[in-house]
Amino acid sequence: MITITLPDNSQKQFPEGVTSYQVAESISKRLAEAVLAAKVNDEVWDLNRPIAADAKLKLLKWDEDEGKMAFWHSSAHLMAEALEFFYPGIKFGIGPPVENGFYYDVDTGDRVISTEDLGKIEEKMKDLARQNNGYVRKDISKKDALEYFQKKGDEYKTELIGELEDGKITLYTQGNFIDLCRGPHLPNTGFIKAIKLLNVAGAYWRGDESRKQLTRIYGITFPQQKLLDDYLKMLEEAKKRDHRKIGRELKLFTFDDDVGSGLPLWLPRGGAIIDQLEKLARITETRAGYVRVRTPHIAKESMYRTSGHLPYYADSMFPPMELEGGKYYLKAMNCPHHHKIYLSLNPSYRDLPLRLAEYGTCYRYEKSGELFGLMRVRSLQMNDAHIYCTRQQFASEFRAVNDLYLNYFKIFGIDKYVMRFSTHHPSNLGKKYVDMPELWIETENMVRKVLVESNIPFKEVSDEAAFYGPKIDVQVWSAIGKEFTLATNQVDFAQPVRFGLSYINKNNQADTPICIHRAPLGTHERFIGFLIEHYAGNFPAWLAPDQAIVLPISEKHNERASTISAFLNNSDIRTFIDGSDNKIGKKIRDAELMKIPYMLIIGDKEAAGNSVAVRKHGAGDIGIMSVEDFTDKLKEEERIVFNR
RNA sequence: GCCAGUGUAGCUCAGCUGGCCAGAGCAGCUGAUUUGUAAUCAGCGGGUCGGGGGUUCGAGUCCCUCCACUGGCUCCA
Numbered sequence: 001m002i003t004i005t006l007p008d009n010s011q012k013q014f015p016e017g018v019t020s021y022q023v024a025e026s027i028s029k030r031l032a033e034a035v036l037a038a039k040v041n042d043e044v045w046d047l048n049r050p051i052a053a054d055a056k057l058k059l060l061k062w063d064e065d066e067g068k069m070a071f072w073h074s075s076a077h078l079m080a081e082a083l084e085f086f087y088p089g090i091k092f093g094i095g096p097p098v099e100n101g102f103y104y105d106v107d108t109g110d111r112v113i114s115t116e117d118l119g120k121i122e123e124k125m126k127d128l129a130r131q132n133n134g135y136v137r138k139d140i141s142k143k144d145a146l147e148y149f150q151k152k153g154d155e156y157k158t159e160l161i162g163e164l165e166d167g168k169i170t171l172y173t174q175g176n177f178i179d180l181c182r183g184p185h186l187p188n189t190g191f192i193k194a195i196k197l198l199n200v201a202g203a204y205w206r207g208d209e210s211r212k213q214l215t216r217i218y219g220i221t222f223p224q225q226k227l228l229d230d231y232l233k234m235l236e237e238a239k240k241r242d243h244r245k246i247g248r249e250l251k252l253f254t255f256d257d258d259v260g261s262g263l264p265l266w267l268p269r270g271g272a273i274i275d276q277l278e279k280l281a282r283i284t285e286t287r288a289g290y291v292r293v294r295t296p297h298i299a300k301e302s303m304y305r306t307s308g309h310l311p312y313y314a315d316s317m318f319p320p321m322e323l324e325g326g327k328y329y330l331k332a333m334n335c336p337h338h339h340k341i342y343l344s345l346n347p348s349y350r351d352l353p354l355r356l357a358e359y360g361t362c363y364r365y366e367k368s369g370e371l372f373g374l375m376r377v378r379s380l381q382m383n384d385a386h387i388y389c390t391r392q393q394f395a396s397e398f399r400a401v402n403d404l405y406l407n408y409f410k411i412f413g414i415d416k417y418v419m420r421f422s423t424h425h426p427s428n429l430g431k432k433y434v435d436m437p438e439l440w441i442e443t444e445n446m447v448r449k450v451l452v453e454s455n456i457p458f459k460e461v462s463d464e465a466a467f468y469g470p471k472i473d474v475q476v477w478s479a480i481g482k483e484f485t486l487a488t489n490q491v492d493f494a495q496p497v498r499f500g501l502s503y504i505n506k507n508n509q510a511d512t513p514i515c516i517h518r519a520p521l522g523t524h525e526r527f528i529g530f531l532i533e534h535y536a537g538n539f540p541a542w543l544a545p546d547q548a549i550v551l552p553i554s555e556k557h558n559e560r561a562s563t564i565s566a567f568l569n570n571s572d573i574r575t576f577i578d579g580s581d582n583k584i585g586k587k588i589r590d591a592e593l594m595k596i597p598y599m600l601i602i603g604d605k606e607a608a609g610n611s612v613a614v615r616k617h618g619a620g621d622i623g624i625m626s627v628e629d630f631t632d633k634l635k636e637e638e639r640i641v642f643n644r
Numbered sequence: 645g646c647c648a649g650u651g652u653a654g655c656u657c658a659g660c661u662g663g664c665c666a667g668a669g670c671a672g673c674u675g676a677u678u679u680g681u682a683a684u685c686a687g688c689g690g691g692u693c694g695g696g697g698g699u700u701c702g703a704g705u706c707c708c709u710c711c712a713c714u715g716g717c718u719c720c721a
Contacts, residue, residue, distance in 0.1 A: 103716095114648060115715095201716030202647025209718050213646055216716070244714095248655075257694080257712060316720080362721090367645050368712095370719065380721070473721085485721055522721050554678040581678070589682035603680055613681080621681060 003054045014051075021047040021187060024059050035059045036191065036223075037070035037184045044070065046137055046184045062223055072097035074135060074174075074186040075125075075221040076104050079197070081177035082124035083217075087111055091154045092179065093205055093214050100231075100481070101220030105203050107156065113215050118197040121217075129192045133175040135185035142166035145180065156205065156214075194228035195221045241479035243532035244373040250537055250594060252528075252545070253374060262371040262378030264525060269545035272574060273531075274381075274524050276543045278359060280411070281383050281521060283642055288404060290355040290385055295337035297361055301327040307336040308467070308498055318365050318378075334360035335492075335517060338386040339499040342513075348504045352513060353389035353397050359524075360384050374529030375484055383521035388501065388513040394443070394491075397516060399450050401489055405474070405520045406454065411641055412531065417486070419451060419458035420473045424465045433467055434494040443491050443514075444470045468494035474522075479533040486530055490517040538618060541597040542638045548575040548630075549596045550612075551587045553603035560607045564600065564627055571631050575600075592617060600630065 001013045004023055014023065020038030024031045024047070038045050039058040044066050051057070060067035076095035083090055083106060093105030106113075140148075142161060148171075149157040157180050161169065172181045174189055186192070196219060203216035222228045239245070247253050252270035259265060266274060282292070301320060304310040309317075313332065320327035331337065338356045347354055361381045370376055389397045409417070424433045424440050433440065447470055451458045458472070465471060469491035476486045492515040495501075502510045521527050531539070541547050548568065552561040561577050568575045578587045584601065591599045600612040606624065613624045625633075 112648080116649090199715050200648050203717045204646080207718075209646080213717075215647070218716075255712090261712065364720080367719070369645065369647095369717085371713090376720075382721070480715095488721060519721070526721055551681090553680055556678070581676095583677095583679045583684060584681065585679090586683050587681090592682055599681080601681065605680090615681060 002051065004051070005054075005056045007058050016052060017050040019048045019050055020045065020057060020059060023057060031059065031061075034061045036061060036067040036186055039066060044184045046135065047187050048134075049137065049184075069097045070184050070186060071191065071223070072102040072221065073181075073184075074189070075192055075195070075219065076102040077135070077172065077174055077177060077179055077181070077185070078125050078128055078189055078192060078221075079121065079217065079219055080104050080106075080179060081128055081175055082121050083113075084177060085124055086117075086121065087113070089153070091156055093156045094160075095179075101198065101218060103203075103216050103218045105156075105205070105214040105216045107212070107214050113200055113217065115200055118200070118217070122195050122197050122219075125192075125195050125197075128175055129189045129195070131175060132188045132190035134188045135183075136173045137183060137185070138171045138173065140169050140171050142169055145169050145171070148178075149180065191223055192221050193223055194225045195219065196228055196232065235480075238479045238481070241533045241536045242373075243375070243479070243529040246532050246537040247374065247529075250545070252532070260378070261368065262366060262376070264374055264377055264379070270528070272545040273528055273539070273543060277383075277521060277524065277527065280408075280642065281357075281359070284404065284407070285355075285357050285385065288355070288400060289353070290357040293338065293341055293356050293358050295334065295341070295358060295360060296331075297363070298328045298330055299337065301329060303336050303340070304329055306498055307339070307495060309333070309336070312467075316364050316366070318363050330363040331360070332362050332364045334358055334362065334382060334384045335386055335495060335515070336499070339495060339501060339515075342386075342388055342501050343499065347388070349390060349506055349511075352503060353387050353393050354513075355385055355387045357385035372482070374525045374532075375478060375482070377525045380523040380525045382519050382523050383527070384517070384519050387516040387518065388496070388503075389516070390503075390505070390511065391442075391514060394514050394516075395446050395450075398446065398489075398491070399454075401516060401518045401520070402450050402454055402456075404518075405487065405489070406456070408520050412534065414476070414534065416476065418475045419456050420464075420475050420485075421447065421451060421458050421460045422464035422466070422471050422473065423460060423462050424470065425463035428463060432463075433465060434469075434497075436493060439493050440470070443493070447472065447491065466490055466492070468492040476530055478530070484526065484530070485522075486526060487520045487522045488517070489520070491515075492517055537595045539595070539597070540637070540641075541634055542641045544574075544595075544597050546574050546576060546594070546596050547634060548573060548598040548600055549591045549594075550575060550577045550600045550602060551584060551591065552577065552579070553584050553601065555581060557602045557604075557607060561602045564602065564612060567627060568631065571635075573631065573634055588615065598630075598634070 002016050003011050004014055005011050020040065021032060024035045035047060037060045038047055039060060040051060041055050062068060073096065076097065080092055080095055087108050089109065091107040095104030096102065142164065145161045146158055149161060161180060170182060172179055172183060172185055198218045198220060201216045202213045204213050205211040220231065250269060251267050253264045253266050255264060301310065317332045318330045320329050341356060342354065359381050361379065363379050366376060366378055387397050423444050429435050429437055471488060471490035473485040474487040475483055477483055496512050496515050502512055505511045550561045550565045552558050558579060565575050565577050588599060595617055597617050599615040601615060602612060606612055611624050611626050612630055614622050614630060616622050
């Protein structure tokens, strides 16, 4: 007999070789039906794998991520079986579960799998699922595994096996399909009740651009049809928040073929949002001791040689313009220009920290397939600043920048984000990274300390730093689940050296400053793209393109409406009149669709009392008030943001 | 850049296997209406069907090519 310890620390005796499924059965029949896999001593196992000795056991159902992973991993094998049926001789790469579903990378030779083919594959999968075929695990020697897949002609699997340790190789078989796999899997295919193949895509073998591109098929499966229906509905809902759709509907921005792809045109209503963001940044930065500078959009080749961006970064820059025997580049970043300003100012230690801020317009030649609405563009304006400080000032400056980020997040109500802290790896010193080991360690420790002390969730990734220092990127997600770096905060102790930046210290000696690159609001393009989705177009009044719209009940109230509108405009409130001869219901509907925060309705009653009937977007009528009271109300909403 | 898909009026979309197929709704304009919290009525004007080339008696419809967009891969704010 062996002892099985369950998560609640209760213990039960079972005969040696008992399976997790049998344990589940002994608890309840319903549990046995719902359980998908089991965690045995911190390792996820198949339900029907015999347990030989005393063990901790956790039964994994659909509500556990590890249960879902086993489910989707098994689904990938099911899809592979269907694919092999339709495309004999097909070769398989990898087929893992992912956050939402699974995929399999396959090589179909000359045959093309397109979206049209997904339906029949889906049907075949449903057939196979109904057969309740078991997923059977088998240990195999490396030699036998290689022999099997070589015979099958699958060079991808043989490549994978070649890297595995002999004695730890397992195959899984279900129905007519055998796959190299570590598992774990469902007991049988019958668990998979609802199947949807989502799309086909190209994917490079092992993520390497220089290797062959395989066909990747994405799918998702569920233990019940209703869960699939819910998931598809959720996807539809997410699409409604898509900034590209809302941007068109609310007339915020557009693209034009003649201008070029990735080059957004900001319409007046989008421009108004930018104005408010810049206002917020200006106020915030002025209070934090920043000074504003302005620099040209182009610079000569020599500067980018000095900075080190050429030739390494040249692929991401627009090709140079040649004139008067020299090459000029459109700037892809603002730092070199700012370093030149530093040189011109020739500061002493008394002038540091020097914080140079600019909403600098940059141009980056992104590959055509990488463009994505406002989130990934070729012309962008950064909420950029470079802080030059001494090593002693570094900690407090970095902390201040961090606080600035958090303050912004609070204003916008951004709570779903992850700070990605990228550090160097010592093995790449002098190669990928500047060879200043003690400075790397010192600044990384400092950055880590600030993050921990500020109680900020972050994940540390080794060997992902910039060549000039460690960095923090703020990762967020678009409505349709794409991950983006929204903002960035980088430490730089390399460029100051390259540019020969220095200051005279207290001991009358030249010293090199450290530079902090920071862009807490990222770029206008990406930040507003993100905000559109974050608010689903329902911008708070301080940020909305139009804060209020004046709606006269009938034509005879138009004059009164103009007076009120003019008064509000004079109080710096962004407003206009709906002067159409539509009925009030229609005017309200139009304003609601444009998501204008406040509607001010003017009829006989209001005209008589110098008041407006206020309707709030999405909330309805909030009562009659004087024009002054409404102005104060709006001003208060702005004050909370701008004066915090 | 690569793989797969899509491209019909400002927007959302119909147009089956090539032949009275260039349409609808919304938006726009004009007129009537003067309206009390999510669509008043009527009339009118919009498209060389993404660009170019080809097949055909005949092409939104089939083929080639370029461009753009969408979903991925790679790369990044």
